[in-house]
Amino acid sequence: MDRLDREILGILQQDARISYRDLGVRVGLSANATADRVRRMRREGVIRAFTTIVDPAADTGGGLVVFIDVTLRQDTTNEEFERQVAKLPGITEVVHVTGEHDYLVRARAADPAALDGLLRRLKREAGVAQSNTRIALRAATRPA
Numbered sequence: 615m616d617r618l619d620r621e622i623l624g625i626l627q628q629d630a631r632i633s634y635r636d637l638g639v640r641v642g643l644s645a646n647a648t649a650d651r652v653r654r655m656r657r658e659g660v661i662r663a664f665t666t667i668v669d670p671a672a673d674t675g676g677g678l679v680v681f682i683d684v685t686l687r688q689d690t691t692n693e694e695f696e697r698q699v700a701k702l703p704g705i706t707e708v709v710h711v712t713g714e715h716d717y718l719v720r721a722r723a724a725d726p727a728a729l730d731g732l733l734r735r736l737k738r739e740a741g742v743a744q745s746n747t748r749i750a751l752r753a754a755t756r757p758a
Contacts, residue, residue: 615655615660618642618643618651619651619655619660621640621641622637622641622648622652622655623655623660623661625637625640625641626652626661626664630664630665633645634646634648634649634652635648637652676724677722677724677725677728678722678723678724678725678726678728678729678749678750679721679722679749679750680720680721680722680723680729680747680748680749680750681718681719681720681747681750682718682719682720682721682733682736682745682746682747682748683714683715683717683718683719683745683746683747684715684716684717684718684719684736684742684744684745685714685715685716685742685743685744685745686716686717686741686742686743687741687742687743689741690740690741690742690743692710692716694740694741695716695717695740695741695742696708698739698740698741699717699719699736699740701739702732702735702736702739702740703732704721704722704723704728704732705719705720705721706720706721706722707719707720708720715746719736729747733747
């Protein structure tokens with residue numbers, strides 16, 4: 615990966631819907647050369663996916679957005695936890711972190727009862743020893 619690839623990635627992270635022509639203009643390449651680079655980065659796994667970020671305030675689905683700090687049981691591997699947590703409904707992001715806890719999990723729950731069920735399943739099925747849950751009240755900033 616060279617400087618142009620990194621520049622293309624930076625622009626795509628800001629606007630993944632930009633046309634290859636406009637992207638090429640911004641990095642000084644033709645539309646075809648730009649498309650070839652993007653396709654190569656997708657094929658090599660540098661670009662894993664394109665996604666849509668929804669403003670939580672615009673989401674009419676309601677419910678709770680929660681952040682769960684997770685500490686794994688001694689007998690649970692990271693791979694096993696990641697495999698099991700991927701099966702649970704409502705999980706939107708799982709991040710392996712440094713510090714006091716092993717993972718930070720972001721999830722949606724319809725109501726407190728659904729959150730309780732999710733926490734119970736994390737402990738029973740995904741090997742979680744301890745958790746600390748915070749409920750998002752509002753988003754103070756928006757993702758770029």
